[in-house]
Amino acid sequence: MKVHYYVQTMTTAIVFDSAGTLLKVYRVARDINYGNIIENVVSTNMITKGRGCALVALEADSVEFLDDADPAMRISEYMSHTEMGFDVICRGLKCTHERISDAIARDRIATMGDLKQAIEAVKLKCKDIYYLNIGLVVDVPNGTIPYVLATGGKIFPGVKRMVRRLMASGADVYIASGDNRKSLNSLAADLGIPEPNVFDAVSPEGKKEVVLGLKERYGRVIMVGDGMNDYLALKAADTGILSLQQEGMRPDLLFDASDVIVDNILEVESVVEKSLHMNNREQEPEK
Known part of the structure; x- marks a missing residue:
């Protein structure tokens, strides 16, 4: 996996796992x-x-x-x-x-x-x-x-509209997944996510590397995942969001690694809104 980063002007990056999270x-x-x-x-x-x-x-x-x-x-x-x-x-x-x-x-x-x-x-x-x-x-x-x-x-219902609103709000959206490039490119195109923002065939360690790399370019990085293969990335992110919409048992340590737990992926939007609001306040000049 080759990870390419380029200078960003946005302050918040959101990294989504695919299977079980967006799908x-x-x-x-x-x-x-x-x-x-x-x-x-x-x-x-x-x-x-x-x-x-x-x-x-x-x-x-x-x-x-x-x-x-x-x-x-x-x-x-x-x-x-x-x-x-x-x-x-x-x-x-x-x-x-x-x-x-x-x-x-x-x-x-x-x-x-x-x-x-x-x-x-x-x-x-x-x-x-x-x-x-x-x-x-x-x-x-x-x-x-x-x-x-x-x-x-x-794709979970409502995800397409949510992703569009997130990008319109001033956040950059990424996908980091163990799935193959063709599947992820099709998913990204359907969601309106730029192809350079897609990291395919990444291991759990690779997802962590993606998050750490983005943290060098963004004021805040949010990771959204649903399983143990997202554990390291959830811990590395400024805000780790665990989605429970996909059925399945999850170990306690996955909950411990997450800052926010959501039952529906669409709840991510409100978490991001708070993050963007926090970033805006931090960047306001002192009076």
């Missing part, structure tokens, strides 16, 4: 060993159970490549043959990119058919789908892919 998402995992679909999974929670596991997103502009893929072909074989890369979204201890790549190559069970079935499960449940993403849970020490993942989402 209502439906996530499924296909258990490779048992062959069943697990619905409404929290993907980052799946790797916390094992310190040697990693969550990766496949580098694909869309899932259409699956249409021509042989269902019986192993994922490891397909990735090697096509030189398909991956982005690390979350990882356990000592899970370097090289070790994760080696673990994927050693897997002999997960197939392209498993990925296809995960995608079909999402399409079946999420009718008005906005985008699709696929990924893998990799057991690094054992060299296996125990789960394949598929995620679909659509």
